[in-house]
Amino acid sequence: MTDQTPPAAPRGAEPGSSVLDRWVDALEVELGLPPRSVDVGAVLDLARDAAHQVARPAAPVTAYAAGYAAGLAAARGEASDALDRASSSALAWRDPGPGAAGGSGSAAGS
Template identity: 50%
Template sequence: MNVLDAWVEAACAELNLTPADVDTKAVLDVARDVAHNVVRPGAPVTAYLMGVAVGRGADPADVAERLAALALGWPSDGRE
């Protein structure tokens, strides 16, 4: 087990969640897309927004796909 997996497991235990329900790769991929194509501080905020959406019943894969597409299509000057 690597450090990230151990952290996710410990954080899940702390929050009474199941590590198997966490798609770490999807979260990291979206965070990378936001950090590289929008703005670095947007990565953790976007991860939080993903969690809120999923917590409210959205499909995790759909949320990740939609946010990645939004970030990858973001104008290079940072404005829409």
């Protein structure tokens, strides 16, 4: 059986769309992603959490790392909760200071 769901209309085609909507539509095309595959709200929330809780430059780096993890999961045919996990890590971040070993300041493997 084939999927009869019509393709999603680009965000930028909707009345009231923004420059960001049109940019993400163009970026999805350029990168060969399905239309509306980028959850703009979730990415912006993640970037906000990283920027405010960790440091401003952490926003793009965290978004990239979460996207990379999600892509690896997709390549394995698995679902990914990378955005949620990265956001939770950013919100829980407590900088252990220079020279301290480890990651987010929370228990490893949690």
